[in-house]
Amino acid sequence: xxxxxxxxxxxxxxxxxxxxxxxxxxxxxxxxxxxxxxxxxxxxxxxxxxxxxxxxxxxxxxxxxxxxxxxxxxxxxxxxxxxxxxxxxxxxxxxxxxxxxxxxxxxxxxxxxxxxxxxxxxxxxxxxxxxxxxxxxxxxxxxxxxxxxxxxxxxxxxxxxxxxxxxxxxxxxxxxxxxxxxxxxxxxxxxxxxxxxxxxxxxxxxxxxxxxxxxxxxxxxxxxxxxxxxxxxxxxxxxxxxxxxxxxxxxxxxxxxxxxxxxxxxxxxxxxxxxxxxxxxxxxxxxxxxxxxxxxxxxxxxxxxxxxxxxxxx
Numbered sequence: 001x002x003x004x005x006x007x008x009x010x011x012x013x014x015x016x017x018x019x020x021x022x023x024x025x026x027x028x029x030x031x032x033x034x035x036x037x038x039x040x041x042x043x044x045x046x047x048x049x050x051x052x053x054x055x056x057x058x059x060x061x062x063x064x065x066x067x068x069x070x071x072x073x074x075x076x077x078x079x080x081x082x083x084x085x086x087x088x089x090x091x092x093x094x095x096x097x098x099x100x101x102x103x104x105x106x107x108x109x110x111x112x113x114x115x116x117x118x119x120x121x122x123x124x125x126x127x128x129x130x131x132x133x134x135x136x137x138x139x140x141x142x143x144x145x146x147x148x149x150x151x152x153x154x155x156x157x158x159x160x161x162x163x164x165x166x167x168x169x170x171x172x173x174x175x176x177x178x179x180x181x182x183x184x185x186x187x188x189x190x191x192x193x194x195x196x197x198x199x200x201x202x203x204x205x206x207x208x209x210x211x212x213x214x215x216x217x218x219x220x221x222x223x224x225x226x227x228x229x230x231x232x233x234x235x236x237x238x239x240x241x242x243x244x245x246x247x248x249x250x251x252x253x254x255x256x257x258x259x260x261x262x263x264x265x266x267x268x269x270x271x272x273x274x275x276x277x278x279x280x281x282x283x284x285x286x287x288x289x290x291x292x293x294x295x296x297x298x299x300x301x302x303x304x305x306x307x308x309x310x311x312x313x314x
Contacts, residue, residue, distance in 0.1 A: 188286065188289075191223075193221050194220070195218075195220045196216050196217065196218050197218045214298075214305035215298065217302075217305050221297050222297060223293045223297075224293050224295075227275045227288070228272065228275070228276065231268055231292065231296045232265060232269050235261070235299045235300070236265070242258075242303060242306060243258075245307075245310075246307075246310040253310070257305070257306035258302075258306060260302040261303055261306065264295045264296075264299035265299050267291065268292060268296055271292040275292075
């Protein structure tokens, strides 16, 4: 019985499949649907270039030409043309080079911007277009999260390798130096006293021809005693005493010899002013003290050199 049922089922399936395969395709008749029709609508003939509007000046001239002028007016001014000449009526540009637009247009988009931007000056419109071309806006706004630092770099394999090497070096430094290694700090230069007397050729330090002979003064180097105003006060006292001793000397010679003293004194006062009004911590620790010591020492040498040259005119 089971074999008979299976054979009947298989025969039914085969007959059903044969019915679908042997069925003829369905073709819709013309009566059932509406036929598609194509209509060609004739386009209205439009001139390619519209004739430009008559300038208002010509219209005004036509209106004035209709009024009969007097004999005096006819003799004083020439006759205005009643209509625009044919060569000018078909032109696209005016005599100034601007495009002809209808008179009802309020703003001429093709007007020249020469009056606003003379030649040689930047054009804001062109600059804005160049900025947009070189720096286009990002279409996707990405907000960084706290996990951004943990992602691998989006660059090349070299960038990824450099990132891995940096992480490895940090791990090695952490094992060697601990959690928080001490930051590097600059050390001041060693204190070496300079004495020009011990130099083989003092002329190499300064000469009369170059105007810096005072730098070779045979006195030992001294640091500024204080950058809070004491160093400049001592230099001013020595300067006033020198001018008082040599008041009878030539005024021009005194001014020439005192010029280096004034220059180095001004440098020393600028250093003291920076130290007194909150200079940069790094500069106040390293650079400003060196500048102050150099200005103080050179001012002392200039005073010694001026005193030695003015010794004979007391």
